[in-house]
Amino acid sequence: MIIGILAILSASAAAGMRIALPLLIVGLLRSDLWSQVPLLSAIPPPVLIGILTSWSLFELFGSKKLLGQRILQIIQLIFSPLVGGLLAVTVVKIANLEMSPLWLIGVIGGLLALVLKLVQVGWFFRLRGLPIWVIFIEDIICILLVLFTFDAPQNGGLIALLLLWIAIRSSTAWRKWYQQSSQVSDTDN
Template sequence: MIELLAALSASASAGMRIALPLLLIGLLQSDNLWYHIPLLSRIHPSVLVGILTSWALFELFASKKLLGQRTLQIVQLLLSPMVGAIMGISVAQLATAPEPFIWIVGIVGSLLAFVLQLVQVGWFFRLRGLPLWVVFIQDVLCIVLVIFAFDSPQSGGVIALLLLLLAIRSSNQWHKWYVKGRRSHKQNRSQHELPE
């Protein structure tokens, strides 16, 4: 159960950012770096540090501007399932979880990261850009979730589940907003239609 909460915490961080959690998980392992992490273990650590650091800085600075947010939303929506799976599998492997459990965690982590990212995309389009205070909360949550995955998996898992609950509530709000928008659109059309 602890392994699952830790993996959920790590995967949820991938629902906020892409490079930052991968960079942090490697640096938190100190001497091993990304040795146990799927896919990333095949890339030379120096090259990987350069790529992840560059992209993490881009995420941190570009997310503060509207055009940067739009660019990041596309990239993060495409890559968040893969990064969520990598984060979940990595934490489960480090916790020496059984092999079948690791693959289940990878699938769940992938879905969690994708759902969280999808919710952010929805809010981005509804609000026409995320407010700066929301972006700062995303940055902090991403870092906290990765650290909690190792130091306090219960707290990290609870935060991840709360984020999932918020995502579900957001989808209900969007549905109401969409239905209300369609109703008002139909009323406007009926008022502007000319009589035959």
């Protein structure tokens, strides 16, 4: 049960970083492609491979430029909860886990993906663009999280929990930064 929860967290955290890349990897790792993924199982696999491959390439290469980062931040912020929920439900189905209600698992996965994406968007706007080395690390972690979901769920779940801890720490740092900047502006007035 705990290993299943860690696998769900790992997949959802990957969706909080990229949206098409985790779905593409999950589909290509399975022999039945996306038949276990809700909503995507209705789309023909050749069409889905084309769409996910194109979007994954844009995520990988477009994120290296500031304009690409801005476009991706908006689109990923909208779709990361959906993809996080889809991946959480998919992990439950693929691993044959006895968890219910399934919609609650999807909501939790979507919320984790949304929290991680919100933190990334916050850092993006605070730093006025993410450094290239951060983007490369994010790409690597995203791929590792998807691979760990099925091969080493303990490791993937622990990485997801570590990312959640970093997100919580970031929010407290932003709060302190905001309070300091508001105090400075009050003294200027």
